[in-house]
Amino acid sequence: MLRVHSPPSAVRVVTAPKSERSRSPAGRASAPCGKLQLDLDTEHGLLADGLLPFSVCQTVTREIWAAARAEAEALHRKQKRRTTTRLEENVSECSFPLSLGPSEPSQTQSDEQLAGTVPAEEVVSLALKALSSALDRSGLSLPSANVSAAGGRPSPAEDVVLSRVRTLSLCAVAYWREVSQDLGKAAASLARFLEMQRRLYWRRPPWRGVNLGGWLLLEPGPSHELFQQFGARNSHCEWQLLHQMRNKLGPQRAAEVLEAHRSTFVTEEDFQQIKSYGFNAVRIPFGYWIVTGPSNGDLYVGPALDILDRALAWCKHLGLQVLLDLHGAPGGESGETPCGREMKDWRWERWRFEESLEALKIIAERYKGHPAVSGIAVCNEPSEKVPADVLCQFYDQAIQAIRAAGMPPDEVSIVLPVYRTERLDEIWRLWNKVFDGFARHANVAFDLHLYHCFGAWWQRQGLKSHLRMTKRDRKILRRVPAVVGEWSLALPDRAMASSENDEEAYRSFASAQLDAYGHASHGWFFWNWRDSPEHHGWDAKMCLQRHWLSPVEWKDIPRSQRSLVGK
Structure with missing residues (x-):
């Protein structure tokens, strides 16, 4: 269901003579194509800052996507290139730009670069007509008596809307022209298309947050005190720990100890500190048993939604955004510790997808409209054993379930874990080719976990190599809508040994990562708010206290003024 906000009191859609449009003040974009001019009320919220009702944005986006595809197909036929069938076949033969190819498209490409050598003004014109019609159907146009009051000077909000719609159109044209030639460039165009679409209706800033791991799903690092005891x-993992606790304490006492942990491990004071450090969001990992209680004979203890309720109330009071993260799926999305149960013989068929969907529906229905909830992750780190088509099918169903339960795209982002960049190629192509996922589903993002400490290759790298690899991550993040759901300052021994100063190594590594992850369209979350004191680089509080992490690096402060902060 789509929610259309109440219209502002003054919106005009008019046709302006070309002579009047030419009188736009210097530095402002004139109305594109000489077709439409919007005069938007700058005092009444929704359209004042260049935002549109999502229903309007959705209509315009669909018109643009269809027109751009048709334009590209016509261009290919005219130039006697490949047929549409051959174009679609070539998409599956291309590779995602992990290697990135010879060029790196800029985030500030000009309209001419986006459109290519052939004008794409017909698509832009269709987009603006669709915008006019959609606004009119939404009751956002004024009676004709007020139209004559519009002058030739575009308002700032008008400039923003028209500029974004124009760029949206040109990005769509660029994508469909490039997809059979260079998937790297096509990916960049699609990413910018999705970014510009989101800017038309999304009010919140990108996430700059921390994870609250070890709270509602136990892990040895964050929950080290329980594991040590x-x-x-x-x-x-939590399963094995609960088994040990039951053997030592009995089922009832073990449940009481766990409930005490949930009540005290993260408190209101933690959220206040998180806010004071300059973070604007938290990612809250939880197992499915927190939502529905354990099923299928599982050992877990739940439900415990009252803990989530209380946390969200604190976040609402403090103005923190929340990404709700279904970290442990029924049956597990892998056989690893993070999903709640380590299982060496785990098979992907153990994942109970229907129960996962049910848990997501409950969460969506319970927290729909909650001002703190701006995202929901449908799982955490899916095993590579899960076939890509099975994973994408689940993602498609999960998005539909969450949206149908009352979480629309202009209120909640939906996060789809890819987890490792090595699998990004496969899932990106399948999600676009088979499911048309980014075109059909607005405000979704892939989740990437960018650690530099797991695996033999990382263990062999020196510090300079780790810093260089963050530039690779930056390039990838500019080509896909994404959130970096987990990252840390943890470095292998060899990297630390190659540095003359440990403190400076951590600071350099943090700065390089923040510079890269700032390009993630939806933001990032550091893992973790607290961790074992034996694990250097994982505990955000410790990293902040030692000045390895600096809020100045992610706050919206011009670089030229950052040295003055705190003086």
Whole structure:
């Protein structure tokens, strides 16, 4: 269901003579194509800052996408190139730009660069007509008696809307022209298309946050005190720890200890500190049992939605955004510790997809319209054993379930974990080719976890190599709508040994990562708010206290003024 906000009191859609349009003040964009001029009320919210009702944005986006595809197909036929069938076949043969190819398209490409050598003004013109019609159907146009009051000077809000719609159109044209030739460039065009679409209706800033891991799903690092007390040697996940606790304490007492942990591990004071450090969001990982209680004979303890309720109330009071993260799926999305149960013989068929969808529906229905909730992740780190088509099918169903439960795109982003960049190629192509996922579903993002410490290759790299690799991550993030759901300052021993100063190594690594992850369209979350004191680079509080992390790096402060902050 689409929610259309109440219209502002003054919106005009008029046709302006070309002579009047030419009198736009210097530095402002004139109305594109000489077709339409919008005069938007700058005192009444929704359209004042260049935002549109999502229903209007959706209509315009669909018109643009269809027109751009048709334009590209006509161009190919005219130039006697490949047929549409051959074009679609070539998409599956291309590779996602992890290697990036010879060029790196700029985030500030000009309209001419986006459109190519052939004018794309017909698509822009259709987009503006669609915008006019959609606004009119939404009751956002004034009676004809007021239209004559419009002058030739575009308002700032008008400039913003028309500029974004124009760029949206040119990005769509560029994508459909490039997709059979250079998938790297096509990916960049699609990413910018989605970014510009989101800017037309999304009010919130990108996430700059921390994870609250180890709270509603136990892991050895963040929940180290419980693991040390009840099973450090024999427990590597929540399931194993609960088994040890039950053996030592009995089922009832074990449940009481766990409930005490949930009530005290993260408090209102933690949220206040998170806010004071300059973060604007938290990612809250939880197991499905927090939502529905354990099923299928699982050992977990739940439900415990009252804990989430209280956390969201604190976030609402403090103005923090929340990404709700279904971190442990029924049956597990892998056989690894983060999903709640380590299982060496885990098979992807164990993942109970229908139960996962049910948990997501409950969360969406419970928290729809909550001012703190701006995102929901449908799972955490899916195993590579899960076939890509099965994973994308689940993602498609999860998006539909969440939207149908009352979380529209202009209120909540939906996060789809890819997890490792090595799988981005496969999932990106399948999501676009088979599911048309980014075109059909607005405000979705892939989740990437960008760690530099797992695997033999990373262990062999020196510090300079780690810093260089953050530039690769930056290039990838500019080609796909994404959130970096997890990252840390953890570095292998060899990287630390190659640095003359450990403190400076951590600061340089943090700065390089923040510079790269700032290009993620939806933002990033540091792992974790707190961790074992033995694990350097994982505990955000410690990293901040030691000045390895600096809020100046992610606050909206011009670089030229950052040295003055705190003086």
